[in-house]
Amino acid sequence: MTNTVPEAPAEEAPPPDTPETKTVSKGSALWREIKGLLWVLLAVLAFHSFVAKPFYIPSESMMPGLWTGDRLVVSKYPYGWSYVSPTIPNPFAIFRSAILRTGEPWGITLPFREGRVFGHLPQRGDIVIVTPPGKNEDYIKRVIGLPGDTLRMVHGQLYINGQAVKRQALPARMIPVDPNLPCGSPLDDKLRPYRTTGSNGQMYCRVPIVRETLPGGRTYDTIDLGPSQEDNFGPQVIPSGHVWLMGDNRDDSEDSRFWGTVGKELITGKPLWIYASVETPLSGGEKIRWNRVFTKVK
Numbered sequence: 001m002t003n004t005v006p007e008a009p010a011e012e013a014p015p016p017d018t019p020e021t022k023t024v025s026k027g028s029a030l031w032r033e034i035k036g037l038l039w040v041l042l043a044v045l046a047f048h049s050f051v052a053k054p055f056y057i058p059s060e061s062m063m064p065g066l067w068t069g070d071r072l073v074v075s076k077y078p079y080g081w082s083y084v085s086p087t088i089p090n091p092f093a094i095f096r097s098a099i100l101r102t103g104e105p106w107g108i109t110l111p112f113r114e115g116r117v118f119g120h121l122p123q124r125g126d127i128v129i130v131t132p133p134g135k136n137e138d139y140i141k142r143v144i145g146l147p148g149d150t151l152r153m154v155h156g157q158l159y160i161n162g163q164a165v166k167r168q169a170l171p172a173r174m175i176p177v178d179p180n181l182p183c184g185s186p187l188d189d190k191l192r193p194y195r196t197t198g199s200n201g202q203m204y205c206r207v208p209i210v211r212e213t214l215p216g217g218r219t220y221d222t223i224d225l226g227p228s229q230e231d232n233f234g235p236q237v238i239p240s241g242h243v244w245l246m247g248d249n250r251d252d253s254e255d256s257r258f259w260g261t262v263g264k265e266l267i268t269g270k271p272l273w274i275y276a277s278v279e280t281p282l283s284g285g286e287k288i289r290w291n292r293v294f295t296k297v298k
Contacts, residue, residue: 048087050076055129055138055271060181060191061253062127062140064173064207064221065298069180069289071276072140072297074129074269080119082265083110084131105137114265121146121243121264125218127297129269130245132259138268141255142220145236145244152234156224156250158212159234166213170221177203178279178287190225190252220298225251233257243267271297 047053057070066072076085088108109131122128126143145151150161158165177183177195183205184191196206210224228251238244242261247253256262277292 045087045089048076049085050081052076053087053269054275055140055269057140060183061247061249061255062142063223063249064175064209065248066127066140066274067175067181067277067289067292069178069278069280070274070292071278072271073273073275074271076269077118078270079122079128079264079267080116082116082119082267083113084266084268086110107136109136112265116264119264121241122267122270123218124216125214125220127271128245128267129271130262131266131268132262133266134259139254140271141245141247141253143243144214144246144256145238145261147238147240147242149238149244150234151236151238151244153232155227156231160215163215165215168211168213170209170211172206173209173221174198174204174206177205178289180279180281181205190228194225220248223249223251230257236261273297 053074053076055072055074057066057068057072060068088110089106090108122143124143124146127140128143129138129140131137132139144158145160152159157167174196175181175183183195183203191205191207194206194208196204198204207223208225210222211219212222213219230251230253236244238261241264243264244256245259245262246255246257273294273296274292275294277289278286279289280286
């Protein structure tokens with residue numbers, strides 16, 4: 001007698017994909033891609049808001065140290081965080097700026113909230129990124145006055161608490177002219193008389209330099225083009241929780257001489273170094289100024 005082993009039941013073949021199954025699978029894959037992109041976007045915005053972000057120098061107001069076209073790494077935490085710290089893109093403003101060329105800021109500023117988280121004031125002489133009162137875009141300026149200081153300027157001479165800030169005239173500096181640093185513009189021709197041709201045939205901006213030394217010993221170079229309307233102000237007492245900011249290009253800078261004192265809540269970060277510098281505007285075809293790459297912001 002022979003034993004017969006019963007045959008295993010044949011496995012049922014999976015049902016063929018129907019159009020509905022394929023549609024659901026494609027939809028799920030697309031949603032996974034969208035969720036992945038959203039997580040990446042949130043991570044980038046969080047990094048920009050609380051750790052570091054790039055900043056592009058848009059004007060000549062911080063010459064001679066910083067040039068139009070310099071791209072900086074800005075640390076977001078040296079002074080703590082405030083309501084202006086988060087990076088919140090405005091898609092409508094981005095569309096209008098990119099398509100309609102409106103030139104408006106791309107971000108959304110939250111409603112004012114007093115104070116900072118883990119915050120402290122910058123030191124005198126620090127360069128900071130700030131969102132000025134009534135503005136919706138970042139500026140870069142130097143801290144000149146701290147809370148309790150009395151500031152005034154007479155014919156270009158800066159006084160802090162009654163003491164004249166030391167000024168030392170240095171030889172004029174030859175800064176190469178390029179499309180991003182034209183040495184003046186059609187709208188502001190203060191620098192245009194300082195254009196000159198060098199011995200190599202290249203055009204330069206030959207700017208007069210005055211080195212200032214602040215109380216405490218911080219030094220930096222400024223551009224002094226001679227008498228101007230901005231050479232006189234004050235006396236100005238800096239209130240608690242505020243600072244006084246000025247550009248190093250003293251005769252061509254929109255700063256506290258126009259805005260007044262700036263609350264600590266409006267400081268968004270501290271620039272650390274230049275990671276790139278371009279000779280052409282943001283429109284493309286950029287040419288790098290290699291000698292400025294990875295230099296420290298002083």
